[in-house]
Amino acid sequence: MTYVHGKHAAPKTFLSKYVFSFDHKVIAKQFLWYGIFFLFVGGLMAIMIRWTQAYPGEAFPVIGSFLFPETGGVIPPDTYSMLFTLHGTIMIFYAITPILIGAFGNFCIPLMIGARDMAFPLLNMLSFHIAAVSGIILLASLFFPLGGAAGGWTSYPTLSTLIGSPGSGQTLWCLAIFVLGVSSTMGAVNYITTVISFRAPGMGYFDMPLTVWGLWLTAILNAIFLPVLGAGVMLLIFDRVFGTTFFLAGAAATSGTGDPILFQHVFWIFGHPEVYILILPAWGIVSDILSFFARKPAFGAKSTALAMTTISILSTVVYGHHMFTTQMSPLLTQTFMTLTMTISIPSAVLFANWLGTLYKGSIRFDTPMLFSLGVVFVFGLGGLTGLYLGTVSTDLYLHDTYFVVGHFHYTMAASVLLGGFGATYFWFPKMFGRMMDEKLGKIHFWATMLGLNGIFFGMMVMGFAGMHRRLYNPFVYEHLEKLLPISTFVTWSAILMGFAQIPFVINCVISLRSKKQAPDNPWNVGTLEWTIPSPPIHYNFEEIPTVKCGPHEFGNPNLPEGKDFQYQTEDLVKA
């Protein structure tokens, strides 16, 4: 090995540069393409699901007859179950997690805190390779006899035990989730350590950009709760493969009895924090971008960071609201209901701070900003509709209806997706050294926004009208027949949202192929990643920077004429 100034030389070969790279920027891109691939797979599944909901019994257009030749192109009911199971699994674990946490976590954390790489580069590399193995296991499970997992992404036993899912698809699903849990835990440990010990000199915790705060809190939740899910699916594998009865009860439990509800507890102890694991990076990114483009310091940045911390802590003690219909003891139910409600206080603080940032700003509506404003809108809808599900009595009606589907897609899908797109437009010049096209970006934003609100608001409407989830053909119920036109509207909104991604793909391709080099700091932002070239050099920083002020220094009246921001490496300009 050649050492240059105490650093490894930049890798030269294809394998060491693009496949077995220790470089956090390369690993970030690996996660990005991995996530975008699965986003496409999961999105296609969503369209197929929506098709059966609008045109039950009709052949899926274009590719249907190729995928389902035995039914003439109609999606059969067992395949439908697999589709919604894998749509959920893929979107949560294989699309959003790699894009928001894997890609932007890896890319932003070292650059924004002034580090040359992650604390454990080898662990970082393994984290991606293990995720790739997990993805292969999941996709392979589809080709086993009886097909892939079909018990819902929650895969409640006893449906997910041999009683309800005899095929090996479900076992492989558990294995894939377990392996992915290992990968994510590795990433999480790495992020936590990096943030704690690799911050540039002078950077206190409250001098970190809020993006890093969001990613850091996410990593902490991940490190604590993914092992819980790992334990749960491992016990499920034991039940399936080795004949144990952790989750079996009733007539099927011939050799001793366990409890299927135990799995729900284990699953949701992980599952509720998971919601925040997904949304926290988006919150952080949005809090930063709003300030960057309003040309104004983030309003109450410290209280935003503390509100995110509070929500992370509260998220660990509210999971019972997913299980109200299992008839827990009234005392537990009341406790979970009350604790759930308290989450709205820090959430209200977040919203107030976001709007406070916009107030008296000088707002520039570039594409990243549009997406961030979009997050504020859709997360407002998603957050407020959570109240209906937090109160027990309304939950008794709405639980497991499309109202829930609409609600959690607003929070977990719409907000996170918009946040992820905003981040992509924002950091694309730093990642690839090319600007993305603004016009295509704006078309992408408005079409996506229109589509997703049509889908998820439509779903909530259907849910309140009584349509429950995961029905192959809801219209066998007479009281749901009247909802067919709304369902069709939702489907066409989904198709619109699918087509809305074409400008994004074109934009990516055109930008990557363009010869025009992006400036080092196209957005005029002062955080550390914008002090270095686009794309950054090997090991990011020639000299480790010293941080002298906060990340949101905009509009300081003492700045010289013609300048409205300052870098974190500069002394705060005083009068």
Add this chain to the structure above:
Amino acid sequence: MTLLERMAPPEIITTNGHLIDYLFSYTTIMNLIFFFFVCLGLFGFSYLYSSKRSAKGEYTYGNKKKQQAIVGYLIGASVFLLIDINITRMSNDDMLNEFWNFPKAEEEVIKVEVLAQQWMWNFRMAGADGEFNTADDVLTNHDLHLPVGKKVEFRITSKDVIHSFFIPNARLKVDAMPGRISRMWFETTKTGAFEIACAEMCGTHHYLMKGRLHVHSEEEWNEWYNEAQNLADIGNDNDNIDNFWGWKWESEQ
């Protein structure tokens, strides 16, 4: 049919179903007020302070006592006090006074045992002996017959996987879980035929696990019950051990 009619939830057929709709409406009104303010800020500030109209942003960290007081006390506390506390209290009262307030042992109540299985609802009512799991029980599949104006209590379990006993017209559902018995009660107010759904994913034909709830006038129901009771001796396959899936009804369970 207008859009509003399409969006309407099913007709309420119980004495307490309206409580859930009331809480839903209350929460909706509160949400609309708060979402209105969010949108007012979002769109209003975007319009007023776009870089076209506002050349320079105000230089403030928003961490002054007054600013944080507005955020914390005014906005945070008002959400908690106006929405959260209210809806939690209302929901809790509804649960304690109605939905968890199960009929007492001495009350006259129609008792039904429910066994869910892939993909069917089995119902059992006690026969003339008033005891469950005996040869004269009235057994039905898919169809549930109830009299109007009487309290009904269900005890629900499952044979195989988790199902969920959902009666949209009563606004109630409860999971049917293997190895556990869950409970639900309501008092019907309307006659007619309604639907029973399974609301928890229970396998490929989850969507076909549909039952029917027939609410009859009292005379009609008595007639039905007596006939079913008479037929029980002939109709029930009492040599089949599987037919005795019921259990003894404990008055306090």
